[in-house]
Amino acid sequence: NQAVRELLELPQGNAFRENVLELLISWRVTMEINNILETEDREVFMTLSQTYQEWKEATKQEGIEQGLEQGLERGLERGLERGKLEAKLESIPRLLALGLSVEQIAQALDLNLEQVRQAARE
Template identity: 80%
Template structure:
């Protein structure tokens, strides 16, 4: 099953559970209590969506950083071929000497 299909069924299941809980609460709670519960449910959903958005944003930022580092590391052999020293490359690419040395060995 693909990732989007799993997410769809996860959402369906969550909605069914939420519906079941709300039906049970409707049978038990007074009107005022139901209003409080619904407000809390809405607040939870908003928090959950905000958390998802934040997670996606952080993931994109991490991906960009990893991509930048990968590009720097891939350029090291070309810079060595041009005659730059390991120290010069580290300084030019703003990398640690150890990162440059490891890239030259791998």
């Protein structure tokens, strides 16, 4: 129990502290799942309870942040791609008015013929 208290007194971000806490939390979860606690273990278990909750919340928050970041990146990429495609499609009537053929426009804008034909009809 004293060792756990000393460990918790180390500054957050300390690599040793983080590694040992991860092991202790893993042990705590295993003990909780298997419901195997001796009296001595219960004291350590209680000391780790707050740390476990903090770790659990931090891990959850980290997952949420990563998910949001990935979602934002994907959304931006899709938005940029859609914007580029829309700009290409909007330019088709002007290019046709200049006398370019559907085939020339498709090649120049890197679009398939059906996309160019459909944009020309709209």
